[in-house]
Amino acid sequence: MAVEQVYGTPVLNEKKGPLGGPRWDREPLVLNGRTFHQITEDVCAPLERMPSLPWIIAFGFALLGAAIFGSVIVSGTLFTGMGMHGVNHPTGWGVHIVNFVFWIGIGHAGTLISAVLFLFRQKWRTGVNRSAEAMTIFAVMTAGVFPAVHVGRAWFVYWMLPYPNHRYLWPNFNSPLVWDIFAISTYATISIFFWYMGLVPDFATVRDRAIHPLRKKIYGLLSLGWTGSNRAWRHWEIACLILSGLATPLVLSVHTIVSFDFATSIVPGWHATIFPPYFVVGAIFSGFGMTLTLLIPMRSWLKLEDYITMNHLEATNKILLATGMIVGFAYSTEFFMAAYSGSHWEGFIFRNRAFGTYWWAYWIMFSCNAFVPQIFWFKKMRRSIPVMFVVSLLVNVGMWFERYVIIVTSLTQDFLPQNWGLYVMSPFDWGLTIGSFGWFFMFFLLYCRTFPTVAIAEVKSVHNPDDGAGVAAQHPQGAH
Amino acid sequence: MSELRGIYGVFRHPDDLIHAASKTTERNYESWDCFTPYPVHGLDPAMGLSRSWLPWVTLTFAMIGLTTAVTLQVTIMGFNWPMNFGGRPFIAFPDFVPIMFELSVLFGGLSTFFGVFLSQGMPNLKPTIIDKRFTDDRFGLWIGADNEGFDPDEVKQFIQELGADEVLEHREDSE
Numbered sequence: 201m202a203v204e205q206v207y208g209t210p211v212l213n214e215k216k217g218p219l220g221g222p223r224w225d226r227e228p229l230v231l232n233g234r235t236f237h238q239i240t241e242d243v244c245a246p247l248e249r250m251p252s253l254p255w256i257i258a259f260g261f262a263l264l265g266a267a268i269f270g271s272v273i274v275s276g277t278l279f280t281g282m283g284m285h286g287v288n289h290p291t292g293w294g295v296h297i298v299n300f301v302f303w304i305g306i307g308h309a310g311t312l313i314s315a316v317l318f319l320f321r322q323k324w325r326t327g328v329n330r331s332a333e334a335m336t337i338f339a340v341m342t343a344g345v346f347p348a349v350h351v352g353r354a355w356f357v358y359w360m361l362p363y364p365n366h367r368y369l370w371p372n373f374n375s376p377l378v379w380d381i382f383a384i385s386t387y388a389t390i391s392i393f394f395w396y397m398g399l400v401p402d403f404a405t406v407r408d409r410a411i412h413p414l415r416k417k418i419y420g421l422l423s424l425g426w427t428g429s430n431r432a433w434r435h436w437e438i439a440c441l442i443l444s445g446l447a448t449p450l451v452l453s454v455h456t457i458v459s460f461d462f463a464t465s466i467v468p469g470w471h472a473t474i475f476p477p478y479f480v481v482g483a484i485f486s487g488f489g490m491t492l493t494l495l496i497p498m499r500s501w502l503k504l505e506d507y508i509t510m511n512h513l514e515a516t517n518k519i520l521l522a523t524g525m526i527v528g529f530a531y532s533t534e535f536f537m538a539a540y541s542g543s544h545w546e547g548f549i550f551r552n553r554a555f556g557t558y559w560w561a562y563w564i565m566f567s568c569n570a571f572v573p574q575i576f577w578f579k580k581m582r583r584s585i586p587v588m589f590v591v592s593l594l595v596n597v598g599m600w601f602e603r604y605v606i607i608v609t610s611l612t613q614d615f616l617p618q619n620w621g622l623y624v625m626s627p628f629d630w631g632l633t634i635g636s637f638g639w640f641f642m643f644f645l646l647y648c649r650t651f652p653t654v655a656i657a658e659v660k661s662v663h664n665p666d667d668g669a670g671v672a673a674q675h676p677q678g679a680h
Numbered sequence: 681m682s683e684l685r686g687i688y689g690v691f692r693h694p695d696d697l698i699h700a701a702s703k704t705t706e707r708n709y710e711s712w713d714c715f716t717p718y719p720v721h722g723l724d725p726a727m728g729l730s731r732s733w734l735p736w737v738t739l740t741f742a743m744i745g746l747t748t749a750v751t752l753q754v755t756i757m758g759f760n761w762p763m764n765f766g767g768r769p770f771i772a773f774p775d776f777v778p779i780m781f782e783l784s785v786l787f788g789g790l791s792t793f794f795g796v797f798l799s800q801g802m803p804n805l806k807p808t809i810i811d812k813r814f815t816d817d818r819f820g821l822w823i824g825a826d827n828e829g830f831d832p833d834e835v836k837q838f839i840q841e842l843g844a845d846e847v848l849e850h851r852e853d854s855e
Contacts, residue, residue, distance in 0.1 A: 236717060236817035362752065370756045374765050379778040386786040393793040400797075401815070405717070408812040424797055425804030428814045430701075430714040430723050432800040437719045438732040439796045446738075446785050446792075457778055660718040665694055 229324055230663050231506040239507075239663065243654045244406055246502045251649060254501055259645045265638010272631040273349055282352045284628045291611045291623040296350035298603040299636055301458055302486070303343035304384065305479075305599065308451055309487025310336030311391060314398075315447035318440070324515055326658040327507045330402075331498060332491050333395045334651070338643040339490070340388045342636050349632075376460035383457040390450055394443045397436070400426050402652040455483045462606065468545040469553070469610035472537060478530040482602060485523035485569065488516055489595030496589050498648060507654045514582045520595065521576040527602075528570025545615060553609045557622065561605050568598025682851040686711075686824040687835045688810055689844030694720045697819040700842035701726040704821060707838075711824030715814035737795040738788045745787025749780040810850050822850075 210224040217223040234242065251259075276284040287294035310332035317325040348357045360381050362371050371378045403423035410416040426432065459479035462470035492513065499508040538550040553562050572594045575581045582588070608623045625633075647653070691697045694716065701714050705728045714723055724731075757763075758771040768775075797803065814820045821844065823835050832849070839847045 240717075240816045362756065368761060370761055372763070372765060373753045373757050373779065374768060374772055374775045376778075379782075382779045382782040386782040389786060390789040393789060397793060397796070401718075405815040408809065408815045420807075421803075421805070424802040425807035426802065426815075427807050427809060428715045428717060428820075429800070430716060430720070430727060431729070432796070432802075433716065433719040434724050434729055435732045435734050435796045435799065438734045439792050442735060442738050442792045443789055446789050449781070450785050453778065453781060460778075657718040661720075 227509075227511055228664075229327060229509070229511075230659060231509050234506060234663075236660055236663070236665070239659055240405055240409070240656060242504065242506065243402075243652050243656050243659075244409055246648065246653070247406060247650060248409075252501060254497070255645065255649070258497075258641070262638045262641035262645055265635050266642045267635075267638070268631045269345075269635025269639045272628050272635060273345070273354075276628045276631075277349050277352075278354060282350075284626065285632075286624050286626045286629050287350075288621075290614065290619055290621045291608060293350075293607050293611060294623060295625055295629040295633055296346045298600070298607055299633055300343050300346035300350075301479075301603045302600050303339045303346070303636065303640070304458055305455065305483035305486045305603075306339040306490045307336040307343070307387070307391070307487060308455060308480070308483035309491050310334070310339075311387075311447050311451040312484055312487065313491070314394065315444040315451065318444040319448060323662040324512055326655055326662050327509070327512050328491070328495060328516075329658070330395075330398065330651070330655045331495060331647075331653050332487075333391065333398075334644065334647045334653075335487075335490060335494055336391050337388070337395060338640050338647070339487075340384065340391065341643065342640045344384065344388065345636070345639075376457060376464050379457045380461060383454045387450060387454045390443070390447055394440075394447055397439060397443060398655050398658065399651065400424055401428065401436070401657040402655065404428065405656050406652060452480055455479045467610050467614060468543070469549040469606065471546075472534065474530060474533055474537065478527075478534075481523050481526045481530065482569075482599060485520065485527050486595060486599035488520050488523065489592045489599065492516055492520075492588055492592035493596060494644060496585060496592070498653065502648060502653060504654060507659060510583050513585075513588060514579075517576045517582040517588055517591075520591070521573050524569055524573030524595070528566070531566060531570060549610060549613070552613055553605060556609070556613070558605065558609050558612075561601050561608070565598050565601040565605050568594045569602060572598070682853050684825050684832060685808075685850045685852050686810075686822055686826075687832060687839065687847065687849055688715075688820050688822040689839035689842065690811065690813065690846040690848065691819040691821065691843070692845055694723075694819055696843050697821060698722050698726045700821050700839070700844070703842055704823070709823060709827050711826050713822045715810065715820035715822060717815050717817060717819075720819070734792060734795050738792045741791035742784040742788030745783040745785070746780055748787070749783035750776065753779060808850075808852070811848070 210226050213223045213225050215221070216225070230239065272284075285294060285296070287296070310329075313325050313332040314329040317329075348354045351357055351360075359369075360371060360378070371381075373379075400423055403419050404426035407416055407419035407423050410419055456476040456479065459475035463472060463475035465471060495508055495513070495516075499505055535550050535554075538546040541547075553559075572591055575587065575591065612623050613620045689700065691700065697714055697716065697720065701723060704712055705726065714720075714727060716723065753776040754771055757776075762770040764770075810822060811818065811820055821839060821842070823839070824830075825832075836847050
């Protein structure tokens with residue numbers, strides 16, 4: 201039973217029904233009738249063998265990117281100053297905030313998969329939630345660097361926190377930028393603990409397989425002494441449910457508050473009530489794009505095709521299609537609001553966005569986000585690896601440009617023509633942007649080698665215990 | 681000198697363990713447990729365990745978080761150093777809502793995480809791993825030797841009759 205034969209539709213099984221009649225079966229979440237033991241073996245195998253050549257090459261590139269990222273930050277920004285970057289009057293928010301919003305947005309898909317799909321009882325999430333949640337954490341880590349750099353004096357970044365100090369200064373709690381600090385740090389903390397919650401039983405599995413004493417020691421520490429006792433599982437399950445319930449409104453609040461950074465200002469193009477839902481949907485859209493970009497190579501390099509199946513990817517593509525259309529709808533709504541408001545400045549900004557200096561950025565954004573995902577109306581395209589990989593890359597590009605368009609077009613041409621200017625990214629800005637991808641991929645690649653990339657315990661819990669081993673014998677050729 | 685700490689049965693199928701657990705519950709042991717590689721549904725009622733009390737911990741700490749956020753913002757903005765931002769009231773309550781929400785979630789979430797593990801005696805650097813297969817593909821029923829009136833042969837026979845594949849002793853060196 202090859203994976204290619206599977207076509208994502210229910211399969212008719214004659215004489216399998218409860219009364220001996222036909223029964224339609226969904227495709228199983230784990231293919232090829234793996235037993236519980238095989239699930240453990242398959243997921244732990246990449247941790248226990250030497251890295252493959254593609255991984256080493258990818259890691260080399262990621263390290264290079266991370267090195268660029270670090271050297272730009274250290275040599276450029278910390279030692280020289282913000283003058284190294286393109287931000288200047290009138291564009292005070294440049295590539296830093298573009299990248300900050302972009303990376304925070306990437307994180308949203310992970311929480312959506314692990315929390316929202318958990319509440320909706322979508323069992324397919326078990327195959328991909330671990331990696332998606334890892335992506336969230338690394339994306340938030342990347343995002344967090346940018347505001348710290350952007351304040352100019354990163355060593356005073358703790359001034360943003362409310363702590364008693366001799367200057368009698370407090371942050372202004374009326375400001376959405378202060379809300380942002382609370383939102384992002386809460387989001388990062390809860391994501392890490394939610395992720396770790398699921399990892400503890402899997403670390404115990406890795407520990408119990410370990411042969412080398414050092415490996416046993418490390419994974420023993422990480423597993424906190426988990427034994428699989430049902431008295432602990434009882435609380436663990438409820439805790440997962442509670443954390444999902446907390447993370448769901450949390451993830452919506454994070455990008456809502458990020459959008460408040462813009463929407464509470466009076467800058468034309470930013471001052472819009474549509475911003476919170478528009479940002480949240482855009483975040484989910486871009487996050488699912490990045491999920492695909494990461495999972496497609498990962499499942500093939502780590503040989504996890506039986507766990508992250510074509511059905512998982514197809515479901516992700518459906519979400520991309522839906523959210524892509526909502527994003528496109530939001531772009532159009534902005535134009536309608538600009539026209540309908542009768543505001544001269546608002547109308548000018550939107551005409552200027554689509555046909556002004558930065559028209560190319562606008563149309564890259566619009567076509568990548570609203571038009572390209574339309575290809576997923578066709579099932580063949582939704583199940584084609586090359587197509588979805590290219591689309592996922594274009595979605596990443598499109599969503600980066602969305603933030604670029606919002607920030608740059610509104611700031612370069614606001615109310616007074618003598619206040620206008622252009623924004624040009626300096627080589628340092630490019631280094632920071634490209635380097636941030638290296639920094640992000642570096643963490644993800646390290647994660648692939650050291651963590652169980654599929655939630656072993658959760659996959660087992662949605663796996664029918666009678667399904668293992670015997671399945672291949674019971675349903676010989678193409679039974680599902 | 682190794683000492684008998686308990687006797688355990690190894691099962692292949694979760695349903696067998698659920699059956700065994702419900703039979704063991706009837707015997708009113710003090711020290712016994714089930715070990716599974718994943719959360720098996722139906723095992724809690726079979727073991728006579730009620731619903732987890734964890735949501736109350738979350739609620740309590742979420743309320744503490746909420747109170748912290750209100751106190752922090754009202755005290756700072758209203759009393760400690762009132763400042764005029766564009767003529768808004770000093771205590772502009774709607775502006776405080778985002779941080780009220782965030783701190784409730786932060787406190788609630790962290791207490792949930794720590795509640796699970798601390799209540800189960802974790803982190804435990806030297807856990808008793810009875811059988812390494814219990815985190816892989818086997819399901820275990822454990823009856824401790826510290827139960828009142830523990831008779832190894834009788835317990836072995838009891839677990840055998842419940843349909844265990846293997847019935848094994850767990851021994852540890854006495855210190």
